Amino acid sequence: FLQGRSALITGSTSGIGLGIAKSLAARGCDILLNGFADETVVNRLKNDISSNHGVNVHFFSTDLAKPEELNEMCNSIKSMYPVVDIIVNNAGFQHVSPIDEFPDEKWHDLLEVLLGAPFRLIKAFLPGMKTQNYGRVINISSAHGIIASPNKSAYVAAKHGLVGLTKVVALETAEMNITCNSICPGYVETPIFEFQVKSLAEKESLEYTEAKKKFLSNFHPSKEAVRVTDVAEMTTFLCTDACRNMTGSQITMDGAWTAK
Ligand code: NAD
Numbered sequence: 001f002l003q004g005r006s007a008l009i010t011g012s013t014s015g016i017g018l019g020i021a022k023s024l025a026a027r028g029c030d031i032l033l034n035g036f037a038d039e040t041v042v043n044r045l046k047n048d049i050s051s052n053h054g055v056n057v058h059f060f061s062t063d064l065a066k067p068e069e070l071n072e073m074c075n076s077i078k079s080m081y082p083v084v085d086i087i088v089n090n091a092g093f094q095h096v097s098p099i100d101e102f103p104d105e106k107w108h109d110l111l112e113v114l115l116g117a118p119f120r121l122i123k124a125f126l127p128g129m130k131t132q133n134y135g136r137v138i139n140i141s142s143a144h145g146i147i148a149s150p151n152k153s154a155y156v157a158a159k160h161g162l163v164g165l166t167k168v169v170a171l172e173t174a175e176m177n178i179t180c181n182s183i184c185p186g187y188v189e190t191p192i193f194e195f196q197v198k199s200l201a202e203k204e205s206l207e208y209t210e211a212k213k214k215f216l217s218n219f220h221p222s223k224e225a226v227r228v229t230d231v232a233e234m235t236t237f238l239c240t241d242a243c244r245n246m247t248g249s250q251i252t253m254d255g256a257w258t259a260k
Contacts, residue, residue, distance in 0.1 A: 118139055
């Protein structure tokens, strides 16, 4: 159902973003990848996605912490795709530190990548979406866009901000068949999550599955992690016509963590 459409997914060289890119490509959508990775990895990803799904795939190594690089990326995308139909603001990273020791430059970069870049990309591509009365903006926020944990000041502030930005964009586009939603996952089974579980397993001499349950029981009442494919399929669902009236929402996928 997405044949002839195009999607920019930031931070799509690994984890959730890559899962989203594959899921959208499987529905026939051209894919604009972005993120950090070796040239060999990037070439493999591009070849895999285009040969598996018969879609065009482009890659931009743009550092989203740098607005001038982001502008260059937008210009080259517009020379190929005057209208980008779907934007998934997914790129992100974490820095953990008490606020009184939190480095200013980390605060700046986190806010720029997690919140500044989504603002700039929406601003750049919304006019194109308006010309055709179709557009989908999906912001990958977090459970930390709804609740907080200590030592994550920049991440929690940026993810809450992204939920707010989502609502404003939804209001400004409400009459145009353009939707803007945020997905707020709890812990997702990515390499970083597996690393945290393995550390706990080693520290407490537990089996991996036991350690995983123990780790998650502090957060997810379900004691289950969210799968990358869960977030990817939810993103794809938001692009369907069935979701034309679903806009300005924050969709939690966290085993009831934020319901507490
Ligand atoms: P990941 O580390 O696997 O992927 C992050 C992606 O962002 C990579 O492609 C990386 O190259 C890219 N990236 C990082 N900094 C960048 C920059 N300055 N410019 C351009 N690209 C940059 O992480 P993930 O777990 O897949 O996370 C993806 C998103 O999901 C993030 O926004 C994260 O906050 C959010 N999230 C993750 C979890 C989780 O448990 N993994 C939970 C909730 C929300």
